[in-house]
């Protein structure tokens with residue numbers, strides 16, 4: 001009995017590894033970020049984003065600047081500017097529909113919009129335009145923003161309580 005259960009667990013673990021390997025680095029993400037053209041809208045802080053699909057699978061992109069296409073010396077997130085970022089990552093099962101933005105630093109930022117284009121080898125392209133238009137304000141404790149635009153067709157109680165906490 002015990003052994004049976006153990007091998008079942010191993011099987012689950014094994015198929016999980018296969019699954020993640022098969023999907024590793026198969027998608028290319030291009031991300032446009034526009035910083036608001038408002039006084040002090042720009043920031044020197046680091047920005048991390050988490051992309052999610054309808055199944056709530058999540059792809060973290062830690063420190064967007066590491067994906068910056070304007071070079072390491074460019075001033076990213078400058079007032080009124082559009083910055084371009086791109087990189088490879090595992091494909092999410094569905095198109096991106098939810099975004100978490102996290103500001104890590106000491107000066108606030110006004111994010112106008114974030115555009116995410118996903119291109120996968122065996123997948124159709126998808127594009128999502130997030131109109132954010134919000135301050136990530138280190139002094140007001142709003143340095144994290146959740147922009148969830150996923151449709152709610154698999155609504156259950158757990159999901160609801162989760163949303164209320166966020």
Ligand SMILES: *[C@@H]1O[C@H](CO)[C@@H](O)[C@H](O)[C@H]1NC(C)=O
Pocket residue numbers: 044045046063104105106
């Ligand atoms: C941003 O990240 C870089 C690299 O990880 C680090 O050297 C720098 O101190 C960070 N800047 C801020 C404002 O946290």
Ligand SMILES: *[C@@H]1O[C@H](CO)[C@@H](O)[C@H](O)[C@H]1NC(C)=O
Pocket residue numbers: 032082115127128129
């Ligand atoms: C972002 O996406 C929207 C809608 O798809 C598009 O109209 C806009 O031109 C895009 N902006 C950039 C900078 O790519």
